[in-house]
Amino acid sequence: MTRSDQGKAGFAHACVESVPAGAYGIQGSKRLWDLSLRMSHRLEQLEARVADIRRGDRTGNWEIMGEILGSTNQLGLFDSARPGGALPEALIRYLASAAAAGALPPRGMYSVAAHIAVSACAGWFGQIHGQRAPAPYGSLSALAWRGTLTSVLDDFSRLQSAFRDVDKRLIACAHLERSLGKLERSVPGERFKYLRWVVCSLRAALNFNYSEELSDASLRAFKQAIDMIREKGAGLSREGWRGIRRQLLRSGLSLVPTSKRAVAEYGHQGAADETG
Amino acid sequence: MKQVDAYFLDTSSQVSRDWDLPEFQEAIVADLSGKRLYCSRYVRMQYKATLLNALIVLHNLLVDSEDPVDALQRSDRRMELRRAKGRGTPREGKLVRDAGCRLLRMYPSRYRTKEEILDSLQELIEGGWEDLFEHDLGTPLCDETGCARAAGAPVRDDLGYYEPVNAACNLRQPQDCGIRDFWNRHGLDLVALAESDVSDLPPSKARKQMSSIAEGAARIQEGESPQGKRCSVDMSDAVIAIESRHTPEPAAVHTLDGDFAPIGKALNIDVRVFGSTPPHGSPEVA
Numbered sequence: 001m002t003r004s005d006q007g008k009a010g011f012a013h014a015c016v017e018s019v020p021a022g023a024y025g026i027q028g029s030k031r032l033w034d035l036s037l038r039m040s041h042r043l044e045q046l047e048a049r050v051a052d053i054r055r056g057d058r059t060g061n062w063e064i065m066g067e068i069l070g071s072t073n074q075l076g077l078f079d080s081a082r083p084g085g086a087l088p089e090a091l092i093r094y095l096a097s098a099a100a101a102g103a104l105p106p107r108g109m110y111s112v113a114a115h116i117a118v119s120a121c122a123g124w125f126g127q128i129h130g131q132r133a134p135a136p137y138g139s140l141s142a143l144a145w146r147g148t149l150t151s152v153l154d155d156f157s158r159l160q161s162a163f164r165d166v167d168k169r170l171i172a173c174a175h176l177e178r179s180l181g182k183l184e185r186s187v188p189g190e191r192f193k194y195l196r197w198v199v200c201s202l203r204a205a206l207n208f209n210y211s212e213e214l215s216d217a218s219l220r221a222f223k224q225a226i227d228m229i230r231e232k233g234a235g236l237s238r239e240g241w242r243g244i245r246r247q248l249l250r251s252g253l254s255l256v257p258t259s260k261r262a263v264a265e266y267g268h269q270g271a272a273d274e275t276g
Numbered sequence: 277m278k279q280v281d282a283y284f285l286d287t288s289s290q291v292s293r294d295w296d297l298p299e300f301q302e303a304i305v306a307d308l309s310g311k312r313l314y315c316s317r318y319v320r321m322q323y324k325a326t327l328l329n330a331l332i333v334l335h336n337l338l339v340d341s342e343d344p345v346d347a348l349q350r351s352d353r354r355m356e357l358r359r360a361k362g363r364g365t366p367r368e369g370k371l372v373r374d375a376g377c378r379l380l381r382m383y384p385s386r387y388r389t390k391e392e393i394l395d396s397l398q399e400l401i402e403g404g405w406e407d408l409f410e411h412d413l414g415t416p417l418c419d420e421t422g423c424a425r426a427a428g429a430p431v432r433d434d435l436g437y438y439e440p441v442n443a444a445c446n447l448r449q450p451q452d453c454g455i456r457d458f459w460n461r462h463g464l465d466l467v468a469l470a471e472s473d474v475s476d477l478p479p480s481k482a483r484k485q486m487s488s489i490a491e492g493a494a495r496i497q498e499g500e501s502p503q504g505k506r507c508s509v510d511m512s513d514a515v516i517a518i519e520s521r522h523t524p525e526p527a528a529v530h531t532l533d534g535d536f537a538p539i540g541k542a543l544n545i546d547v548r549v550f551g552s553t554p555p556h557g558s559p560e561v562a
Contacts, residue, residue, distance in 0.1 A: 184392060197399045204396065207386050238403070245407045256408065257378040260298040266378040
């Protein structure tokens with residue numbers, strides 16, 4: 001068993017140990033869930049640090065990175081990191097050992113490493129919940145979507161900062177649309193449809209409207225939607241979803257595939273053409 | 277022409293302002309901009325039936341298909357079959373179908389799975405359409421007819437198919453609505469419609485429609501039921517025109533349907549037919 005396996009097993013054991021024997025029903029699930037929520041608080045702290053690093057606040061970032069990588073490695077979470085296969089295992093190991101030795105990794109690796117750490121945590125939560133804890137209290141059965149949510153938040157902050165530069169805005173919108181697609185796919189089932197539909201509305205707004213034509217009001221509507229996804233998550237209601245849609249419409253965005261962009265890219269048959 | 281500050285939107289205007297081709301949409305939105313907009317539950321019923329049934333057909337085809345490409349082919353075959361049988365589809369229904377098909381064509385470049393497209397369709401079917409309908413409308417909907425068919429949400433069965441919305445009023449199973457009271461309250465309008473002279477209209481669809489309204493009005497006067505097809509088809513434009521008088525301020529009927537003009541003349545109601553001829557040819561009768 002590797003060190004990381006031991007770490008993972010150790011924490012999982014702690015989770016299981018805290019559950020009374022023979023109580024793997026609702027009570028057991030609840031305890032396990034509560035523990036994971038505490039861990040998700042830690043994940044949020046990590047996310048906040050990633051955001052700090054992305055914002056360019058380099059003050060003391062080595063200490064932050066050391067802490068992130070150290071604690072992540074200690075929990076054995078790197079094994080479950082799946083950053084799209086883009087980064088080899090050796091690099092992850094190198095970053096972790098660099099953190100342990102207090103050596104400075106190359107410039108630009110901070111945010112990459114922090115992203116890996118967050119993905120690792122999210123992936124690990126997903127594993128724990130997928131294997132052991134059924135979804136109690138109407139929450140998502142897997143927290144894997146949190147990792148994707150982090151990408152959405154990052155992409156959105158990139159859009160916010162690039163908004164005045166149309167070229168950069170185009171790229172930021174494409175990235176945001178792609179990460180929203182991943183988020184949508186990570187929210188399964190009928191129970192969470194309103195959360196999925198908010199994401200779906202945002203994707204429609206990005207798909208059907210030219211990025212060049214987005215206004216400040218559109219950006220505000222996006223922010224409102226993304227804040228709501230972040231705050232309410234699985235608890236998003238029908239009213240919340242409808243409110244977001246109305247906000248997007250009021251900001252002048254088209255949410256149906258009859259926009260100039262949709263017709264230009266995907267054509268039209270024309271009602272008269274089919275009159276038979 | 278008299279300056280208009282408020283419009284009462286007819287079903288064709290409601291559908292076209294969101295579902296028509298971009299240049300036409302833009303022209304309508306420009307025409308409506310700066311005006312206060314009103315509408316009714318009766319129009320909502322017609323809009324719901326037009327829009328939802330086109331989306332539901334597409335949704336159910338997609339549920340039943342291997343992938344969006346398959347669904348697109350089946351939808352095209354279905355339309356061909358309808359044409360071969362001599363059955364048309366109202367222009368509004370076609371606009372919605374075309375938009376839905378555009379959604380299917382976004383596979384796999386924008387939507388990677390069939391489920392993502394199903395989600396978009398479901399979102400529209402289960403409430404998204406209401407946001408489009410109510411967008412920019414000022415006050416609660418006018419409800420002079422108490423149309424029972426305007427209420428209710430689409431139902432999805434265990435297999436994932438939506439049941440088509442039944443907007444056609446059936447005389448054998450009359451709804452508990454207020455259409456009788458509506459015509460009792462508007463007896464003078466009924467007389468005006470029954471006595472309207474169609475002889476000065478050129479032979480056209482509008483003349484045929486006006487004759488049908490005049491006949492329907494005469495029958496209601498004689499005590500026949502105003503419900504059923506008489507309400508949902510024959511007299512529907514007249515009902516909408518009369519409802520436009522019940523807005524909080526004087527409002528002209530905004531429509532794309534030229535058949536409204538003689539109704540406006542008979543009832544002395546301001547009707548604005550957007551564009552002298554619809555851009556894609558005359559609306560086809562179902």
